[in-house]
Amino acid sequence: MIRLDDTSGGAVAAAIAAERHRNGSPATGMVLTLLIMSDEEFESDATAGAVAAAREHPMRIVTLIPRPSRQAPRLDAEIAVGGDDGPGEVAVMRLRGELAEHANSVAIPLLLTDTPVVAYWPSSAPDVPADDPIGRHAQRRITDTSTADDISGELQRRKVGYRPGDTDLAWTRLTPWRSALASVMDQGDPRVSAVTISAEPDNPSAVLLQAWLATALRVPVDLIASRGPGITAVVMSTAEGEISIERPSGDTATLRRPGTAESRIAMPRRDIAGLLSEELRRLDPDDVYGNVLAHLALP
Amino acid sequence: MGSSHADQHRNPLRDPLDQRLPRVAGPCGVVLFGVTGDLSRKKVMPAIYDLANRGLLPPGFALVGFARRDWADEDFAQLVHDNVREHSRTPFREEVWDQLSQGIRFVEGDLGDPTAYARLKATVDELDATRGTGGNHAFYLSIPPGLFPVVLQQLQASGLAQSDPGSWRRVVIEKPFGHDLASAEDLNRIVGQVFDSGSVFRIDHYLGKETVQNILAVRFANTMYEPLWNSNYVDNVQITMAEDIGIGGRASYYDGIGAARDVIQNHLLQLLALTAMEEPLSFSADDVRIEKEKVLRAIRVPRDISRHTSRGQYAHGWQGGIPVLGYLEEEGISPGSTTETFAAMRLDVDNRRWAGVPFYLRTGKRLGRRVTEVAVVFKRAPHLPFAETAVQELSQNAFVFRIQPDEGITVRFGSKVPDTTSIQVRDVTMDFQYGDSFVDTSPEAYERLILDVLLGDPPLFPRHEEVELGWRILDPVLDYWAAHGAPEQYASGGWGPGSSYEMIARDGRVWRRP
Structure with a gap:
């Protein structure tokens, strides 16, 4: 892990490239970018799961953790490239102050050229993930209703906000x-x-x-x-x-x-790594999930 | 075909749009002949466990061992258990093993003894009744091909080979599929008398590898390669399968077989066919096979075999810093053996696409490192608008399918060397590598193939026509070699005998260092 305090999205992207160079492999060969929008509670499980899934799907993992506060806007990042944890690239970033509202501006310079983008909200996802600034980059948007406090309310939001390309780990677990x-x-x-x-x-x-x-x-x-x-x-x-x-x-x-x-x-219960690996195997819309949501009978 | 369990009725829970549900084998069992062989122990048994562990075998799956040993079911189960513990890819889970072991049976008997097959039939019937295997059984013949006739005759005579309507009986055979055209035809005839061709599954584990299937995906799903994939742009194609190990404990199998029969006849010719074939109408088993057969039929063996082939035997020496024995000093090998451990040959494909493009095939043991690859080497640019010194370090562009290890793709092309006073172009490579997985995927080729046998899904299995075409190509070379004394000795740890370099140099070309 390399720490970059008070930095910018572009500087983080440059640091990843430099680190990859220093490791002796300038080519990336990454197949997708995974954007994780998380709070502190779910961040480490989500990132660790994605790092493990990167063994099957070499990818750049960008974890964005909004930390709204009254202090001055500031971006702190930790990056890791390749090595023992697998072939992926990881950037975990905390967005402080007003920057918490502008995660998209941090994500944009970190998106890999011309490869698919997947967005993942381990908890509290937007009402319509496809319309979210982060979700708009992604062709596949992963939510996890199991982490919500009000499950039926959350399923209702997923049903109303569904757009092709959405999927949910509660569905993957099935x-x-x-x-x-x-x-x-x-x-x-x-x-x-x-x-x-x-x-x-x-x-x-x-x-x-x-x-x-x-x-x-x-x-x-x-x-x-x-x-x-x-x-x-x-x-x-x-x-x-x-x-x-x-x-x-x-x-x-x-x-x-x-x-x-x-x-x-x-039929063991699977961890986040196993679920994400399954999710990333197909990036086209999961019509069966969409159809099931449409037929949800909710109170 | 059409005997797959899925098409007998429409399953409302299987939606063609639903891509998440894995294909799970229907009710069935496997009867394993040759339970103590290397392949059975190290590949087949672990693969069956791994499939069970991944939830891809039906709940009532049964595994029956058949051998001339005084064993009870438990003894065989113990053998399977030990090998699963040692060789399985996925973690050992007691509950999966418990489930699997309930379906394990052992039948003691001689391969030629009708009463043993009567007992086997009783066991299979018992499994159908108690485990719900539904009359569906695959006979896995992990035995020397010389024993096939007796086993197949007994399977037929005992009624084990016949299936009731709505169920299936299949037979799985491992390479070598004969040792020349005549023996392959014999074998196919013997198998064909008992099982129809759709029920015969020939395991070539190479064809189960993801990367081999990726050759077709890369060629036919993309725009940018196929226009170059012909004699206008391709100079030659080099297909290499190198092993760094010697024959190890396989002396009895290997001696008399040799590198060409062991590897070229099946793996390398299949790789050649996939690389050179025309686009199939679809990816269905029949359409792919038709195109593979066309290209195999178009292959021409060099007229002067002495000039365009090479063979060798590894000599003692050092490999990667370790002293190693020569082939003739290996245990179980006669000092006068003429079996080759290295074989290389030029083949031509007589069609419009490939006229004039030599395909060089080579394989050997105790070579520099373990590698399998298909390298398509392109012609030099027809004109280079640079000073001669600028392009001295530029060789030919190449597109390489790396089959193992580090499965992936390499592209070699010229790029300017930065910061030289005058322009300088040098070879660089670009790599794509599949991730290797810790999670659920990257199944062993055997898992994939055994599952496909149980599902009745044939695309990855060579048909007898392809096998016979392979021998038709190889036979003249083998005959020539047999009539011309001992192979040349080559130093272990290098890239084969001098004659291999001379053979390709005659065409004005060089081997790639893989």
Whole structure:
């Protein structure tokens, strides 16, 4: 880590280039720029997750932390390039004073030439991410409703503010569940008549799963509270009886289906690095997510 | 084809727009022949575990070992366990292993003994009933090809090779796919009598590598390369697969086979085909195969084999600072062996696109470093408006697919040397490198290929036509070599025998240092 106090966006970009040169590899080969807008609480998990994901997607990570206050505007930065942490470039910047309102001006000189930009808000995302000054640079905008205080209010904002290219880590977290459910249905249509999901209260992933199953299967899908962690069970009532996937521990799920021996499915909860890696694999709009948001039944 | 589980009914949870859901194999099992071989232990078993760990195997997946050993299920499970612990790519998780081990069975018996196959059939039926494998089984023959006929005949006689409607039986075979055209045709005939061609999966692990698939992506998804990809601009193409190791413990496999059969016949010719082929109509297995076959058919072997090929055997010496044995001193190798450990040859592709562009293929063991690459070397600019001294250090532009290690792409071109009194142009390179991942991706080629077998997805597997075309190209060279004594000795740790340099120098060209 190199510290640059009281600096500017352009100076940070120059320092990254200089550091890369000093390490002996002037070419960057980065495939995208990831802009992270975060507060202090979520910053380090978000940045560390992105650094780990950069092993799969070599990228420039620009973390912007607004620190509004009455003091004079000032930019402090820490940068790291390549090395043991992986191939990415990282700039973590604190925007003090009035500068907190002008994060975009810091981001612009740091965007890599002609490669995709992804924006990520680990918490408190704008109402319409696509219209946000930072979000406007990005073709893919990642939010995380699970960090909100009011989950259904936050899902409502995501639904209203959705533009193609938006996505949410609460949706990403569902992929293993959705995959397991889809492969159950690969084995012949069991004619599902109803579904019950058990999950921790206020789990946005469970609400999205409910909407996804209801739209895809066109059957009633109930959501009931459990002790968690996260989603703990999905039970489908079918013509052949109950098919259930239960994951009480948050690590391994058990699949029960009439007429077959019960079996276990590894379904560990993933960290930010794993989620971001999945997110960055595709940068085109996630229409399925958009459709699920549109069908969210919110109070 | 069409036996994939997915197309029997439309799954409402699988939306074609939904790109996140991985393809998970349907209900199925694998029957492994040759359980103690290197490949089984170090590649197949770990890959199966890694697939399970990534959630890509069906919950009731079964793995049956078949061998002439007095083992119980637990003994085989222990063998799998130990090799998974040692060689798997993803972290070991007890619950994944528990799940997998419930589906592990062992059948003891001789490869030629009908009663053993009756027991195998009973085991497979039992798995269908208790684990829900649905009658879908892949027979993975990790055994010497000489044993294929007996195993295939037994699979047929016992009824194991026949599938019921709605289920499948597949067979997986590993290279070498024969040792010349005649034996390859024999092998294909034997396999073809038991399994239809869509159910035969030939594993060439090279074709499972991301970078190999990227050759097609780079060529056909971009505008800027394809216009140059022809004899107007390309001077020659050099395809290299070098290993820094010797034959290690593979003496019994390697001796009598040699570098050309082991590597050129399959890997290098496949790389050549992908580099030289025309644009396929689509990326479907059949369309890609048609184009690969066309280019393989157009390949011409040099008329004078002595002048345009080279072979060698590594001699004892030093490699990277370590003293190493020569091939003839390796354990298990006869001192009179004429098996080559280095092979190089010029091939020409007789079509409009490539007329006059030689393709140089080389492979060897105990070379300078481990590297596989395809280098497309361009012609010099037709006119250089510089003083001769200015461009003395400029060679030819090159576009290189680095297959391993450091998978990626290198472009070599001329650039001005800064701050010289008169203008000076020198070669520089530009690199693109895929990130290597700690997270979920970068699967081993074997994971990809085994999953594709279970999904019934054939694009990455060579068909028997391609295999036979490969032998058609190689046979005359092998025959010539067989009639002309021992290969030339070459120093370990370098880039092969002198004849290899002479061979390319005859054409007025030089090998790239990879």
